[in-house]
Amino acid sequence: MRGTRGKRIGTAVSATAGALAACGLAFAPTAAAVTPGTATITADCGSYGGGEATLTATQNGTAATFTLSTSAMTAPVALGQDSIVSTLTLVKAGGGTSVFSGTKNPAMAVGDPLSVGPLSGTVASGDSLEAYGGSLKMTVFGFITITCTATGPQSPGPFVFD
Incomplete structure (x- = not known):
């Protein structure tokens, strides 16, 4: 009997340890990070x-x-939530572009500051992306298209992805 009881306790301890390890992995922070988290541009629309x-x-x-x-x-007019179709094109340091798009925006009353995003896309480790040379294209009401371009490099510098 003692052997069976000890085996059951050992199995229970092993299962508990395995479950705790799995929980630790599930709650571990992701290693991926982009720097800087924010950058400032001057845009011409x-x-x-x-x-x-x-x-x-x-x-x-x-x-x-x-x-x-x-x-x-x-x-310029009241805009409903998720009503602006936006495409952000950023320039890769090694050549080419990366595109981020979506229809996410908060509801905006006349005169509210403009905000679009989050716009989604994919990156690779080491990608360095810059707004200068790219563009932001926004389509409102399906027929009004606004294209903005950066007039110089962003500050403090390009976005670099892990």
Whole structure:
């Protein structure tokens, strides 16, 4: 009897240790990170205006998102939540581009600061992305297209992904 009881306790302890180890892995933070987390650009949006804007980046493995916000441009009309189709194209340091897109935006009243995102895309470890040379294209109401381009390099520098 003692051998069986000891075996059951040993099995229970092993199972508990395995479950705790699995929980530890499930709650372990992801190693992926992008630096810097935010950058500032100055954008020209043609007849729609322009000015300083903030790009915020996040990374989870190969998935990345960008959010753009600016008080230099405001909503000319009331805009519903998730009503702007946006495509952000960033330039890769080694050549080529990366595209982040989506229809995410908060609801905005007339005169509210413009905000779009998170816009989703994929990145590879070591990617270095810059807004200068790329563009942000926003389509409102399905027929009004606004294209913004950075007028110089972003500050403090390009987004570098783990």
